Amino acid sequence: MSTPLAEARGVVKRYGPTTALADGHLTVLPGESHALVGRNGAGKSTLVRILTGLEAPDEGTVRFDGDLAPPLADRDAWRRKVACVYQHPTVVPELTVAENLFINRQPGRRGFISWRRLRTEAARLLDTWDVRVDPGARTADLKVEDRQMVEIARALSFGARFIILDEPTAQLDNREIERLFTRMRALQDSGVTFLFISHHLQEVYEVCQTVTVLRDARWITTAPVADLPRQALVEAMAGETIAEQAERLSTVAAPGPxxxxxxxxxxxxxxxxxxxxxxxxxxxxxxxxxxxxxxxxxxxxxxxxxxxxxxxxxxxxxxxxxxxxxxxxxxxxxxxxxxxxxxxxxxxxxxxxxxxxxxxxxxxxxxxxxxxxxxxxxxxxxxxxxxxxxxxxxxxxxxxxxxxxxxxxxxxxxxxxxxxxxxxxxxxxxxxxxxxxxxxxxxxxxxxxxxxxxxxxxxxxxxxxxxxxxxxxxxxxxxxxxxxxxxxxxxxxxxx
Missing domain, CATH: 3.40.50.300 (P-loop containing nucleotide triphosphate hydrolases)
Structure with a gap:
């Protein structure tokens, strides 16, 4: 087995008396799309915050390419390792695509920005990752799917090859979702690895190769998607099998008009x-x-x-x-x-x-x-x-x-x-x-x-x-x- 691109072992995170993550495990291999699923409160968001360096675990370790994760204060090192594209945009809507791609690192000399170089480098970056967006377009005018691709391209420009997609389809219609999945597959072929978080399990079967289930702040299982029937995946999330479930019938009075x-x-x-x-x-x-x-x-x-x-x-x-x-x-x-x-x-x-x-x-x-x-x-x-x-x-x-x-x-x-x-x-x-x-x-x-x-x-x-x-x-x-x-x-x- 190749060295995991991202790995979390025995991760624990507490907030006062609340344990948000009691036993977090995740192993993401290079080039795959790996699904992270679980009901609300399962610990997914906490694990993402730890994987992106926003918080440190109280226990456990996080590694990238076999090396321990950088210190939290070293934001540049984290940007070279991982990025998260959230359901809500993190771009500045009033800036152009090019300005968002190179915000706080615009090319220039002696404090002056070279706008020509900025547009040229932005066009080159977008072309490299086959993101068909006008570098001069105002980001607020983009469709949601194009805005997501701009955020992915920005992350890739730092050198990161591990992208976390947090509910990326929540604001997309069916046609846009299919286009997003097509782009994901193309980026995978180019060496990009995804952690895919979604409440819609049919999407896991469409675009992911491996799935990890969290339940009640704990790791439950990791398995190839092809080997895990949908019913088994739902049961892993719910914490009960059909045989273990008691009938919950109750006496209901006849409803009125x-x-x-x-x-x-x-x-x-x-x-x-x-x-x-x-x-x-x-x-x-x-x-x-x-x-x-x-x-x-x-x-x-x-x-x-x-x-x-x-x-x-x-x-x-x-x-x-x-x-x-x-x-x-x-x-x-x-x-x-x-x-x-x-x-x-x-x-x-x-x-x-x-x-x-x-x-x-x-x-x-x-x-x-x-x-x-x-x-x-x-x-x-x-x-x-x-x-x-x-x-x-x-x-x-x-x-x-x-x-x-x-x-x-x-x-x-x-x-x-x-x-x-x-x-x-x-x-x-x-x-x-x-x-x-x-x-x-x-x-x-x-x-x-x-x-x-x-x-x-x-x-x-x-x-x-x-x-x-x-x-x-x-x-x-x-x-x-x-x-x-x-x-x-x-x-x-x-x-x-």
């Missing part, structure tokens, strides 16, 4: 979506970060305006693009980020919890203080928020209790449709159970609930789960689904 009725809903993030949610039914939306699931859910709350299709709530058109109108129509909402979207940290618990129902707490624009305090106190008790009272600043609360305040505000209006986006993100186990118990209570009250989450535990409370892939609903899993089945749908394994 349809409350949310959606036909042909279309936007830049999703396409031709049909779905229904009945009274007393909990429906999950699952998919990768680029699936369109969050944008779809947020459309029902008034945050986005679809370009086509219809949505009705109790037979009446659901107002799009107007959050206040959606609230008046009976939609309650827990947004995906409580810090940026869910809470006003300069206000009290009571103020935050009642923000959406102030019109019910007084007349002629005046809010009754005693009435607001009473409503807030009842919500604190209902959600089991650990606080001194409604006047306590919400900024004093733990993450779990702060999320309960966001849930309390969503429930304060007695919504007919409750939309929850990542409702248990960043909370402790006890708070998570408390929040999910509110989902059960809403179901019992006859509320229609839509749960969007990356956490399988959140989705287990659902009567059924719809899976989005590249903006389309591609699968529906009734209650009792197994982890490997849902993950297979999310990763695109079972639908071509």
């Amino acid at each position: 349809v409350l949310l009725d959606v036909h042909g809903l279309t936007s830049p993030a999703y396409e031709d979506v049909d779905l229904t949610v009945r009274r007393g039914e909990v429906v999950g939306l699952a998919g990768s970060s680029a699936s369109g699931k969050i944008e779809l859910a947020e459309s029902f709350t008034g945050l986005h305006t679809p370009t086509g299709g219809t949505a009705r709530i109790d037979g009446a058109p659901l107002p799009f693009g107007d959050v206040q109108a959606a609230l008046q129509a009976g939609v309650g909402f827990v947004p995906r980020d409580r810090h940026d979207e869910g809470l006003v940290f300069g206000m009290s618990i009571g103020d935050n919890a009642t923000l959406g129902v102030l019109d019910r707490l007084g007349r002629f624009g005046f809010v009754g203080t005693d009435r607001k305090r009473g409503v807030a106190t009842a919500l604190i008790e209902r959600l089991d928020i650990h606080a001194e009272g409604p006047d306590q600043p919400v900024s004093d609360l733990s993450g779990g209790n702060a999320q309960k305040v966001v849930m309390a505000r969503a429930l304060a209006s007695d919504p007919r449709l409750l939309v929850l986006v990542n409702p248990t993100a960043g909370v402790d186990v006890k708070s998570k159970e408390s929040l999910l118990a509110r989902v059960d209570s809403a179901r019992e009250d006859g509320t229609a609930v839509l749960v969007v989450s990356d956490e399988l535990d959140d989705l287990r409370r659902c009567d059924r789960v719809l899976v989005l892939f590249h903006g389309r609903v591609v699968a529906e899993h009734p209650v009792g689904w197994r982890d490997h089945e849902l993950i297979a749908s999310i990763e695109g394994v079972d639908h071509g």
